[in-house]
Amino acid sequence: MHSAPSPLDHAPVLPVVVIEDATDAVPLARALVAGGLPAIEVTLRTPAALDAIRSIAAEVPGAVVGAGTVVSARGVADAAAAGARFLVSPGWTDGLLDAMEASGLPFLPGVSTASEVVALLERGVRDMKFFPAQAAGGTAYLKSLAGPLPHARFCPTGGITATSAPAYLALPNVGCVGGTWMLPADALAAHDWPRVESLAREASALVG
Numbered sequence: 692m693h694s695a696p697s698p699l700d701h702a703p704v705l706p707v708v709v710i711e712d713a714t715d716a717v718p719l720a721r722a723l724v725a726g727g728l729p730a731i732e733v734t735l736r737t738p739a740a741l742d743a744i745r746s747i748a749a750e751v752p753g754a755v756v757g758a759g760t761v762v763s764a765r766g767v768a769d770a771a772a773a774g775a776r777f778l779v780s781p782g783w784t785d786g787l788l789d790a791m792e793a794s795g796l797p798f799l800p801g802v803s804t805a806s807e808v809v810a811l812l813e814r815g816v817r818d819m820k821f822f823p824a825q826a827a828g829g830t831a832y833l834k835s836l837a838g839p840l841p842h843a844r845f846c847p848t849g850g851i852t853a854t855s856a857p858a859y860l861a862l863p864n865v866g867c868v869g870g871t872w873m874l875p876a877d878a879l880a881a882h883d884w885p886r887v888e889s890l891a892r893e894a895s896a897l898v899g
Contacts, residue, residue: 695797697818698777699846699866701730701755704856704894707848707869708733708743715879716743717750722884723873724753726891732779732869734759735766741773748774761798764790771796779846779869781822783807788814799846803827805836808843818844818866825850830858837864853894861899870894 698705706728710716716733723731733744735758747756757777758770767790770778778791783800788811791798799820802808811819821833824847828835833845847859848869859868873890877883 695776697797697844697866698730698732698755698757698779698799699818699844701867702728702895703860703867703897704728704873705730705732705846705848705867705869706873706891706894707759707871708874709736709871710739710743711737713739713742713746715882716746718882718884719874719879719887720747720751720754720756722887723891724751726873726888727895728873728891729753730755730757730777730867732757732759732777733775735762735770736760741769744770744773744775748776761787761791763787767791767794779820781820783811788816802845805840808836808840812840812842817842819846820869821845821847822869823849824859824868825855829855830862833859833862833864837862840864853890853897856894856897857899859899860897865899 758775759779761778761780771794778798781801801820801822844866846867851868851870853872856868859865873894878886
């Protein structure tokens with residue numbers, strides 16, 4: 692459907708980044724890329740998010756920056772204009788899906804029920820975000836979906852840690868996991884980019 696690679700295919704972990712200060716975006720992205728995590732989801736939860744996406748797209752050549760928490764057609768348009776190379780939503784509607792498809796960018800619509808998965812498969816969408824992963828049933832739920840719905844592939848996000856990630860990655864229908872554990876709040880506050888790079892390197896080596 693898209694010529695660009697799926698967000699599921701860059702690395703085992705998709706860092707989910709909330710950026711409060713756009714000046715942190717480039718050093719943070721460089722640390723993640725150096726650690727082996729090139730795909731970076733910047734959530735549209737803060738006023739700095741679009742500037743952060745713009746900066747990473749312009750200044751960190753190894754990064755594949757995407758927009759997360761995309762919940763409206765306006766969000767799709769703003770993210771694409773800022774240079775986002777993929778889109779991630781916590782859930783979806785027909786209107787949001789239409790906007791994401793029309794953008795031409797790879798996207799991961801969020802699901803948490805079998806009916807949502809079936810509806811997306813019916814529309815030709817196979818790659819999805821499973822959210823909120825732990826709260827919605829975790830690995831047991833994803834295992835249950837694999838039998839009847841083998842064509843769906845997921846990026847589980849929400850409550851996943853370095854400890855629980857390998858169990859998710861071991862599932863045949865999981866392409867990568869989303870997480871924040873390589874971005875501890877104290878490291879970000881201290882601008883400790885070497886620590887972020889080290890945690891990213893550990894995350895990039897995770898396998899199921």
